[in-house]
Amino acid sequence: TGPLEGCKLIRKENSSYGFVDYFDRRSAALAILTLNGRHLFGQAIKVNWAYASGQREDTSGHFNIFVGDLSPEVTDATLFACLSVYPSCSDARVMWDQKTGRSRGFGFVSFRNQQDAQSAINDLTGKWLGSRQIRCNWAAKGAGANDDKQNTDAKSVVELTSGTSEDGQETINDDAPENNPQYTTVYVGNLAPEVTQLDLHRHFHALGAGVIEEVRVQRDKGFGFVRYS
Incomplete structure (x- = not known):
C-alpha cells in the first residue's frame, strides 16, 4: 500500500501485537482497509x-468540513481514504x-488548504460513500470539539482504536464493522482510472464470497464500493 518507514513487534505470552509506520497517512489508511481481517500464519x-500522546497532527488551524448521512460501515479510515484524494487532507x-x-x-x-476543503464540498455532496449519498458542508466553528474530546485518550500511552488495549489484550466490540453482520459494504481503494463497475463486479464475483447486490465506482477519485446481500 506504500513505502514503510519502520515496524515494531511486541511479543506477549498470550498475544503479540505490533506497529507499522508509513511515510504518509494515505498509505496507512489504505493498509487498514485492505489488510484488516487478512490471515497471517492462519490467524486473522x-x-x-x-496513536501515541501528542502524535496526532494539530488541526486546530485547519479548514474543517462536515460530512453527514454516513452509512454505518464507514470508519475513520474509510472516510480519510476517500477524502485523501485531496492532497491537504490532514484528518x-x-x-x-x-x-x-x-x-x-x-x-x-x-484540510490544510481551504481550496481543497471547498473542492471536497463541491465534488462529494450527493456522491455515494458506502450505502448512502453523503452531504458535505463547512463545519460550524467549534463543531465536533466536544465529541473529539470524548474520543481522545489523555493518557500518555499508545491507544489502539480497534479496541485493543496497550498491553495487547483485545476487547471485542460487537458493533464494529468486522463483527457486525449488518455491515455488508466493502471499500475498494487505489483503483486505476480505467476500472469500471463491470470490472470490479467480475473481480469480486470471482472470489465467491457471496451475492453482490451493488457495485459503485468513483473513477475520477480512484475508489469504489461493493455491497453484498
Whole structure:
C-alpha cells in the first residue's frame, strides 16, 4: 500500500501485537482497509490506527468540513481514504456513540488548504460513500470539539482504536464493522482510472464470497464500493 518507514513487534505470552509506520497517512489508511481481517500464519489480524500522546497532527488551524448521512460501515479510515484524494487532507473522524459504539452518521474532515476543503464540498455532496449519498458542508466553528474530546485518550500511552488495549489484550466490540453482520459494504481503494463497475463486479464475483447486490465506482477519485446481500 506504500513505502514503510519502520515496524515494531511486541511479543506477549498470550498475544503479540505490533506497529507499522508509513511515510504518509494515505498509505496507512489504505493498509487498514485492505489488510484488516487478512490471515497471517492462519490467524486473522486486526489492523487499525495507533496513536501515541501528542502524535496526532494539530488541526486546530485547519479548514474543517462536515460530512453527514454516513452509512454505518464507514470508519475513520474509510472516510480519510476517500477524502485523501485531496492532497491537504490532514484528518478524518467519524463520530461514534459512546454507549453503543455505533456510528452517529456524521463526521468531520480537516484540510490544510481551504481550496481543497471547498473542492471536497463541491465534488462529494450527493456522491455515494458506502450505502448512502453523503452531504458535505463547512463545519460550524467549534463543531465536533466536544465529541473529539470524548474520543481522545489523555493518557500518555499508545491507544489502539480497534479496541485493543496497550498491553495487547483485545476487547471485542460487537458493533464494529468486522463483527457486525449488518455491515455488508466493502471499500475498494487505489483503483486505476480505467476500472469500471463491470470490472470490479467480475473481480469480486470471482472470489465467491457471496451475492453482490451493488457495485459503485468513483473513477475520477480512484475508489469504489461493493455491497453484498
